[in-house]
Amino acid sequence: MSVLSPLPDAAARLAALEREAAHQSALSAGDGRSWVGERDGVHPVVIVGAGQAGLVLARGLRRRGIDDVVVIDAAPADATGPWTTYARMHTLRTPKDIAWPTWGTPAVSPRAWFEAVYGVEAWEALEYFPTTAWHGFLQWYREVSSVLTVGSTRVTALRTAGADDPLQLDLTGPDGDWTLTARHVVLATGIEGAGGRHLPPLLRSLPADRVFHTHDDIDFDALAGLRIGVLGAGTGAFDNAATALEHGAASVEVHMRRPAMPQVSPYRWMEFAGLIENYGSFTDAQKWEFNVHLSAVDQPATQNALWRAHAFDSFRFVTSSPWQHVEWTGSDIAVTTPHGIRNYDVVFAATGIAADLAQRPELVEVAPDAALWSDRLTPEAVAQNPGLAAFPYLDDDFGLVSRTSPERSALSRIHMFNHGARISQGMLSHQIPGLVGGATKLAAALSRRLFEHRADALLAEYLAYDVPVGVHIGRRAQAPQPAATPEVASLS
Secondary structure, three states, rough: OOOOOOOOOOOHHHHHHHHHHHHHHHOOOOOOOOOOOEEHHHEEEEEEEOOOHHHHHHHHHHHHHHHHHOOOOOOOOOOOOOOOOOOOOOEEEEEEOOOOOOOHHHHOOOOHHHHHHHOOOHHHHOOEEEHHHHHHHHHHHHHOOOEEOOOEEEEEEEEEEEEEEOEEEEEEOOOOOOOOOOOOEEOHHHHHEEEEEEEOHHHHOOOOHEEEEEEOOOOOOHHOOOOEEEEEOOOHHHHHHHHHHHHHOOEEEEOOOOOOOOOOOOOHHHHHHHHHHHHOOOOOHHHHHHHHHHHHOHHHHHHHHHHHHHOOEEEEEOOOOOOEEEOOOOOOOEEEEEEEEEEEEEEEEEOOOOOHHHHHHHHHOOOOEEEEEEHHHHHHHHHHHHHOOOOOOOOOOOOOOOOOOOOHHHHHHHHEEOOOHHHHHHHOOOOOHHHHHHHHHHHHHHHHHHHHHOOOHHHHHHHHOOOOOOOOOOOOOOOOOHHHHHHHOOOO
16 A cells, blocks of 8 residues: 655645634634533533544534533543554545535545645545544644543543433543533444444453454564464454554454355445435334344445455455354364364454443443333344344434433433444444534534523523613714815926
8 A cells, every 4th residue: 555645845734724724713603602611510511532523523512602511532632533543444444525524614624634734636546535644634633623632531430310410420540530520421432332342252261362352452463473363254354354464474364154245335325415414314113124234234345455455375265154163272273164173373353343331331320221222122123133122222312211211311411422323323423424414413412402401591691681782872973084185286
């Protein structure tokens, strides 16, 4: 893969872009009036997660006059998502020209940034955004949006009290343990935000240093010279296989249970405004059918990931090859497949994510009362896909729904702007292709909910408003006339 190089004057071009962004923001900001912010130690919104979803939402809330929004992230403040950890692809999986929520400021779009740094010709030649460039864009976006991020800080508990009482977040970070209170909490926590990494039972008895999930922090240098088997054949399987081979692995084999790689990607069909903005209008039955079908047909691994792995002679892709039995022999791992027994030094589980709210530390206390899709489905429907049935059932504001008090509960102020929204609000709502719809919808919902909460105070403020505008009764005063200019004597 060719390496992009910034233009020699990229810094100056970015500075000019930032000035243009400030100008555009001023043109579209109205009076810029803040109408809700921190009161008595309670923040209007706390966003957990400083990746693309959290940053975009934070900017959108500020544009709506909502101040004192706090953004926290377990990773360092400049990590801005998984792009330096388990996102081991060279490029994004979505096309470069996907819509982006600019909040009235096109100068802060990915394209504007890319053209400023690398040039228009580089953009025209691009098919997919390079991962390193995307990470650079998000870092710049955070800075130019003045989103203050509290990094290296984890939520250890999220507590509710009464239906109208503030939410409490217990946090731990570099300076110890502390607490934040908020009216609303948005969990912009990505693909693992509603559960955790799924490690199939047949792999759980292996030595811990011999089995890794593809989302784990893997020391690939330590795998040099080893034989690696990969269970699962999504894009992440091939990205991790290629990364291992690039670091000197002796061989890698990817096993797929299907007889062939899927050739149709339903995600490409989904990427249009009508669906992204209106998915929530589907009935529950339609949402369920949509997602059961999506799980059944799946999607192919990206072409770039396939080419990257197949570039190595020591790579092998095996279809119709579910793993039937796995055993630690004392020296290696024996994997039984329909094709026979394969022996590996290390295995990777490219087996995705399981929905399970109780796996999330921030949701342990509220999980027992949070409704799941299994609560709204017939036993026959649940049996179609138990994994999907374990997803949270969300309201139209991305909020959790209480099992015991569905009409009035503090849980509705915990908003799942992450993979947990897959069935209720759409697979793409928090992902790059869907942010223009999802973030806009959630920002509007939070604004409405905060307004409803402050309605009495705002009405009282309005009734008490008595600031004179300085009108003058009578004829408009004449502007001073300029002094007469002496005539110049004619020289004729």
